[in-house]
Amino acid sequence: MKVDIRQITAEPRVFHLKESAEELDIAVEGAKFPYSIEADFTGTMSGDEIICQVDIRTEAEVECSRCLELFNLPIESRLQYVVQMLDPVPETTDDDDDFEIIPKAQAELDISQRVRESIILAIPIKPLCSDDCKGLCPMCGANLNEGLCGCVPDKSDERWDVLKKLFDNQID
Numbered sequence: 001m002k003v004d005i006r007q008i009t010a011e012p013r014v015f016h017l018k019e020s021a022e023e024l025d026i027a028v029e030g031a032k033f034p035y036s037i038e039a040d041f042t043g044t045m046s047g048d049e050i051i052c053q054v055d056i057r058t059e060a061e062v063e064c065s066r067c068l069e070l071f072n073l074p075i076e077s078r079l080q081y082v083v084q085m086l087d088p089v090p091e092t093t094d095d096d097d098d099f100e101i102i103p104k105a106q107a108e109l110d111i112s113q114r115v116r117e118s119i120i121l122a123i124p125i126k127p128l129c130s131d132d133c134k135g136l137c138p139m140c141g142a143n144l145n146e147g148l149c150g151c152v153p154d155k156s157d158e159r160w161d162v163l164k165k166l167f168d169n170q171i172d
Contacts, residue, residue, distance in 0.1 A: 001039055001115055002108045005083075008043040008050055015041040017111075021058075024116050031073075031123055032061040039115055048086065048104070054079040054111060056118055065126035066135035067143050073127055077118040083109060 001017045001024070017040075021033030037058040044051045056077040063070055081097065085104040102109065134144035142149035 001041075001112045002110050003041050003043065004107065005043065005050060005109050006107055008045050010045050012042050012044045015043070017041060019112075024112055024119075026116050026119055028060070028120055028123055030063055033058060034061055035059045037115065037119065039111070041111060043109075048084060050083040050085070050109070052079070052081050052083055052109075052111075054115065054118075056115055058119065060119075060123055062123065062127045064129040064133055066128060066133045067145055068136065069129055069143065069145075071127075071129040073123065075119055075122045077122050079114055079118055081114070 001019055003015050003017070007013060007015075016038070018036050018038050020036050024037060026033060026037070035058055037056065039057075040055045042053045042055075056075070056079070058075050059072045060075055061070055062073050081100060083100045083102055085106070086101055087104045089101055089103050129145075136142065137144055137149045137151055139151040139153070140149050142151075
């Protein structure tokens, strides 16, 4: 995703960008991106700096960590950072996610890496299809969101069996 920075002025300028997950090289284990990634880049020139805001939208197809059903997870993310245009560009710069340095003569700003990282970080480690997902029955594996399975849960804890035997022996 590239933005022509020559078109950015002191007035905020919005660029509507759209690319596929393959074009952005987004690969997340357990997630597919069937829809395109949309980004609205807003840039404002302030001296030798560009104030950048990127609003990202897409959907990922992921598996619920409780019921194992596939569902579409909406992803919305916002990035804000500053790009400083310098000549010459320093050889070493601080590794700051909110700040970037580019040469003054550069005509395009590639935001692909930032968009890719933002999408990857927006996917939860254990995605849930809903907050009240009931998951799977631990005995038969039925999806409890579709109804009760009929299994009778074993409520005894075998760690207490020895104590239960002692209690039963005292009663006899």
